[in-house]
Amino acid sequence: MSPASSSLCLFLFLSIFSCIKSDELQILLTLKTALQGSNTDVLASWVSNNHVCNFTGITCNSDNFVKEIELSNQQLTGTLLFDSICQLQSLDKLSFGFNSLYGTISKELNNCTKLQYLDLGNNGFSGSFPSISSLSELRYLYLNNSGCSGVFPWASLEKMTNLISLSLGDHNFSPTPFPVEVLKLTKLNWLYLSNCSLQGPIPAEIGNLGELINLELSANNLTGEIPTDIGKLNKLWQLELYQNRLTGQLPVGLRNLTNLQLFDVSTNFLEGNLSEVRFLTNLVSLQLFENQLSGEVPAELGQFKKLVNLSLYSNQLTGPLPKELGSWADFDFIDVSENFLTGPVPPDMCKKGTMKGLLMLQNKFSGEIPASYANCLTLQRFRVSKNSLTGTVPAGIWGLPNLNIIDIELNQIEGPITKDIGNAKALAQLYAANNRLSGELPEEISEASSFVTIDLSNNQFSGKFPASIGDLKHLSTLKLQNNMFSGSIPKSLGSCNSLSDLNMAHNLFSEQIPSVLGSLPTLNSLNLSENQLSGQIPASLSSLRLVILDLSNNRLTGQIPVSLSIEAYNGSFAGNHGLCSQTISSFKRCSQKSKISKDVLTLIICFALGTVILLVSFACFFYLKKREKDHDPSLKEESWNMKPFRELVASEDEIIDSIKQENLIGKGGSGNVYKVMLSSGKELAVKHIWNSDTNGLKRARSTTPILGKRGGKSQEFEAEVQTLSSIRHVNVVKLYCKYGYTSKVNEKSDVYSFGVVLMELVTGKRPIELEYGENTDIVSWVCSNFNSKKRVLGLVDSRIPEVFKEDAVEILRIAVLCTARQPVKRPTMRTVVQMLEEADPCKLVRIVISKDGTAKKIEVKEDEKINSSA
Known part of the structure; x- marks a missing residue:
């Protein structure tokens, strides 16, 4: 080739190269226009006098052509012009996940034939997803929660034999059996197909995906048994099959998944025992709740060094919990409620000082509450109700600073509520009914300013009820029935403007009913029966809109307010022989010369x-x-x-x-x-x-x-x-x-x-x-x-x-x-x-x-x- 010819070729190449550069700039500027209203700081560098390789989110190859667009999680809004974007001939990564993009994903996406990485997930697109069979070089495909619906083109995945990660979950796709095309993607290590309308059984061929470290098929309509071949996936780190309709037992081969850390098959119809679980020594989280599992909790769980979360509630499990359960790692949470478990509460689950939730209600646990939990400052939920626990509540538990619920009702617990409760600034709910608690309620209870519900009914409390109760501005429910509280009903209750349910029945309260109760704007249930209250029924109660009213069996006198003399309150005043009424026939008629009440x-x-x-x-x-x-x-x-x-x-x-x-x-x-x-x-x-x-x-x-x-x-x-x-x-x-x-x-x-x-x-x-x-x-x-x-x-x-x-x-x-x-x-x-x-x-x-x-x-x-x- 002559020098002149060589120069001409070089000129033509440079001209074409220059045109391509110019075209890429125009493509990106057009894309910016389509994303108007987005986070302007991200696209601030996208201007005509700047080189495209210096644009935020743009990566170029060695020839300075656009290779990657990485703009995920950037608060972008608008539409994507795939017919324009796919003209970027060197583009192999397109990532717009976690934004607020809308419109449709058009079929022009097929023109991005060199794509290896595509992320359009977690956006607001609409319509059906197009066939993308020409994107055969894809290795990472993230379309989860993109907003698309209808029939997904599963067949277009068949040629994507190099796929490593496939994430198509969280879509309202048309119901379909487990797609056989996915079973051929043997290089997959990440498969997320949760909540995408899969139905029918899990195919045994799932065992062919031997590279999987994550398998998530939750929240579908899968039926039948968990296939034994799932035991072949010995690289699995996470297995989630929860919220399906799976039956049968935990498969025998499950014990082979020794690398498994996160295992969740909750909310199914599984039965049988937990014997296969005892081999999964690397478990960090075990979620088996809401099934029909039976038998004992394997003692080996007490030796699991990484276990921090355990949820076994709503099953038919029996026997004790391992004594050393949760004592090795930064234990976080346990919920074994609604079983038939027995024995003591494991004492060391908060040994590392990280536990947030202890839920063991509705079992047959016995013994005392371990004193170690009085030092568990991170504890937020403490629920051991409906068991056979005895002894006292360790004093420090009453005052744990982060607790928002204490639930100890229906046990045989005794002793007082200590002054420590004043330190429980986050405590919103206290359920202590049906125990043997006694003593006076400390004034410090009013310092627990977050209270919404207090239920101390059916205990042996005595003495005066704290006069400072009115400081609890968020209190909605106060149940004190069947105790031995005495003295007057605190007038400060009139300051509890959120109170809707007040039950002080079967106590020894005396003196008059405070008229301030009639000023409570949300009160709809008032029960003061079976006390020693005297004086007249305050006329102010007439202003309440009560669903339940019971003032029976006291020592009340005077006239029953006319507005309360209605059929809805039939029996509400029985056992008060000093009452009279002009409208209720079961009471004597009021005399016109009756003695004047001192609060007239x-x-x-x-x-x-x-x-x-x-x-x-x-x-x-x-x-x-x-x-x-x-x-x-x-x-x-x-x-x-x-x-x-x-x-x-x-x-x-x-x-x-x-x-x-x-x-x-x-x-x-x-x-x-x-x-x-x-x-x-x-x-x-x-x-x-x-x-x-x-x-x-x-x-x-x-x-x-x-x-x-x-x-x-x-x-x-x-x-x-x-x-x-x-x-x-x-x-x-x-x-x-x-x-x-x-x-x-x-x-x-x-x-x-x-x-x-x-x-x-x-x-x-x-x-x-x-x-x-x-x-x-x-x-x-x-x-x-x-x-x-x-x-x-x-x-x-x-x-x-x-x-x-x-x-x-x-x-x-x-x-x-x-x-x-x-x-x-x-x-x-x-x-x-x-x-x-x-x-x-x-x-x-x-x-x-x-x-x-x-x-x-x-x-x-x-x-x-x-x-x-x-």
Whole structure:
């Protein structure tokens, strides 16, 4: 070849070489564009004025062509343009695993014919995986958890005879038998086919893959027995067959896998004994749980020098555990629960100070808890319940700093819970029920601030329950039943705002039920039965939404709150002979002159009338009634325009300071009447009404009608009401602010009149209307329509907003009770007040009924609940 020809060839080669270089730069820049929105720092070096071999993640060969793209686990997102990428003619490694790539894996991947390493696993691709039969030089194929689905092209693996690692697990592929193509890949040392819809038996030919060090076929639908030929895989380091439907025994050849360190065949249907396991001396982790294995745990396991994890729970194993179990290595975890194991707890599993979990519940272990575990500072879970353990809990165990659960229930353990428990800052659950524990519970328990559940039931604890229990802000369940705790129930329980289940039954608790229990926002189960509790049932309990309530067999007295007198709580108050009720027939009816409880709530109603005006008004009223009865023609309708009551405003202090013996001017069935001299010079008559609630002073402004029949019309009275309110409803007293309610008035007839007033308020009707029918009044009209919800809603005044009509119906229901035909069946006024408190009539627009029968709405400002004009 002439020199000229040689120069021309060199020129052409350099030109082609330069073009290829230029093309590779453009390919990578195009790839960068497709990955926009990714981690920009990784691709920051991918710029046109930089050489491609200097791009992050790019490796070039000796000719400076792109050989590898390694961008796995780089937080990349976007799509891969395989038609472009596979134009990199020297590319033998393509790794994009553990990113967030999406789109489809296109068939152009087949053009990357020189690939030896392909990793697209752990991404978000979609669609089916294409046939890649042209990638015959592949040695490492990682497609696990790529997002692909459908039928996998198993046949395309047949020519990949050089494959060393194959990972296709964690896919929702179409169900298929174990692929025979895989059995021909005899150079494989890593096979991961877990959770990829394999079904049927494991072929005996699996034994031909003699180079395997890892075999994972878990979470499929494999059936039949584990083939004996698996014993030929003597290089295996890990064998995982868990969560299948395998049956039969552990195969005889298993003993040959002397290099096996990780063995997991849990959650299958295996049976037989563990004799083959005793030869696997290099085991680090043995997981055989949830099978039907039987027989004893081989004594050889006590000599396994590398064993750190042992899970044998939910089998039928018997006999003792090896004494030296877990004492050689940095033992981490044991769970042998739900078997029939006997003997003592091995003492040295935390010998190296690394153990985190000790779970041996529901067996037949006996003896004492080894003292060595009191020093196991790494321990997080200690569960030995449902055994036959005796002795005491070593004091240090109570205070282990990393423990989040202690479960010792259903044993024969005795002794106290020591003060060490104050150091258990991570302890969330304590299950110690059904033992023989005794002594007083230490105050330090409240320092274990992570508590969620405490169950000390059915023991022999005594003494006062720690008053500092309220410091446990996360406490949800507290079970103390069947002990001998005494003293009062701590009021600090009212600070346990997460409490949902409180059981203190069958103890010696005394004094009153703390009213603060009624403020617990999530409490749904309360059992205080079989104690020595006294006093009244706090009205505050009415605010709870309890699924379970049991206050039976105590020494409680007074009235059962009306809202608790329901069928759902049937039997909840039995055995309290001092209780009374107006609605539960099994209890005596409450007397109106019953002794005042020392925790009563005072409701003070200030009537807007001076004492002198009060007497004159009554005289005028009865005089007019008499004239009407005698048909006095001199009495004209227009003359009946008197308003004997007017609004007056008084301060709370003025009223409260006047409630004393020297100002007593009268006595009634529901309280005493006192003379109050205001700073303005006005005199008031104030009634001090007895009630069972105690809470803060609030003000309610009220318009209160009183029934004064004259031609079917009603008088209008207004009053300023000052009240020590109930916990939940202040304004309810405005319906109880009935002038003239003294000992001279028969209460049952008075309740009847009040019921009529309620009916007038809700319906907007007068006591007598033509629409009721001949000889029919408002009472008969309301009661006759009360058997249909639709008809009842039709009774409600149309001027009451729709949103409040259900509340109005509840007031009508109370009115019907008040107007029962037989006086003995009518509730007391005190009961009416309680019912009204629960019905919350404050929601209703205040309707004033004037003497001409018209009605107007007045703005209700209390709690800013309603603002309505006429």
